[in-house]
Amino acid sequence: MKILVIGSGGREHALTWKLRQSPQVEKLYCAPGNDGMRRQAERVDIGTGDIERLADFVAGEGIDLTVVGPEQPLVSGIADLFESRGLRVFGPSREAARLEGSKAFAKEVMLENGIPTAACEVFSDMDEARRYVAQDRPCVVKADGLAAGKGVILCSGRAEAEAALDAVMGRKVFGEAGERVVVEELLTGEEASFMALMDGDDFLPLASAQDHKRIFDGDEGPNTGGMGAYSPAPVVDAAVHDAVVEQVLKPLASGLKRRGLVYRGVLYAGLMITEDGPKVLEFNCRFGDPECQPIMMRLESDLPSLLMATADGRLGEAAAEWSDQAAVCVVLASRGYPGQYQTGMEISGLDALDSWRDGYAFHAGTKREGDRWLTGGGRVLGVTALGDTIEGATGQAYDGVSRISWEGMHYRRDIARRAIDRGAP
Secondary structure (H helix, E strand, O other): OEEEEEEOOHHHHHHHHHHHOOOOOOEEEEEEOOHHHHHOOEEOOOOOOOHHHHHHHHHHHOOOEEEEOOHHHHHOOHHHHHHHOOOOEEOOOOOOOHHHHOHHHHHHHHHHOOOOEOOEEEEOOHHHHHHHHOOOOOEEEEEOOOOOOOOEEEEOOHHHHHHHHHHHHHOOOOHHHHOOEEEEEOOOOEEEEEEEEEEOOOEEEOOOEEEOOEEEHHHEEEEOOOOEEEEOOOOOOHHHHHHHHHHHHHHHHHHHHHOOOOOEEEEEEEEEEEOOEEEEEEEEOOOOOOOHHHHHHHEOOOHHHHHHHHHOOOHHHOOOOEOOOEEEEEEEEOOOOOOOOOOOOEEEOOHHHHHOOOEEEEEOOEEEEOOEEEEOOOEEEEEEEEEOOHHHHHHHHHHHHOOOEOOOOEOOOOOOHHHHHOOOO
């Protein structure tokens, strides 16, 4: 089997790492990939947005399955193009991907299908939005479009909400994504990530996970693309899991079918576990990053078989097996991220992890020059480890982190702290 993975981040590295373990995989490509992925896949010099060239490459090489990692090509319609050319692709259509591409559309779908979520209003006029937040109560201001996971601003009251509106709609810090905003009530509780494979008729829940969005310990500072994650998430107990299946996945699948949308790919539901049960904060149309890293490390089933079953509409025949061990990912970032940061810093100790038996360092923003590894992005590495318990996996992950250094390296030191404090096994 020949497989192409589209993308270049830590999520895509985790997918290629897992795919390479399958005896089914004869040839594995990544486009454009990163230097850390070279061990698992052959890099193809085509950008994620060049979907016509990607389709030509897939057709010319006889690729059996294309796995789309990031959201932008999905929102741009890569799945529609591939399907029109008879090419098998793992990822939802352009219209279905609007669940992530437009927060207003996602809210519309949630409300019409009775999916529990925060109350909200949508605005394209900043003056109207300012009048709304003048109620001076806690709220969340969200850029409607794609903002690389950073377009969500939590506000304690009127002053912070007005500042958020000025940033998003006035100064356009997220570009066109801020042409419209969703302003919603601020839910309280504990967040969790719930992902499921969907093929239009059936769905298959994956292992639970929890992300750490804020840049600093204690969930302080601005949102990032994610500073760490662990799986399983103890907050998603059996009751919460069943509630998500019954109140989110089933009505969403039915609602999309009524709209004539066939969703074939992975659905990510960002949840807030409140006193009233789970409520949906957002939908994403791809694997979470960095949640994908610990989830792939715990997956014991053959990944290509699951992805092929999804793309072919055969999920009803599929099952996923998971390790009883826990997995923890700690993201190492460049100083200044998620704002301005420097690249080109030499990374020390990375090659020493080649023989690390307890985990793996997934590359997100690195580049290789000769025999040196250099930083090449905001989020640079996702150091991920297994352990018999969450506390044990956390210790292993931070042991891996301790072997790596570069000027300005930043990471959170409290990843998985909530689970450990809960006394999670």
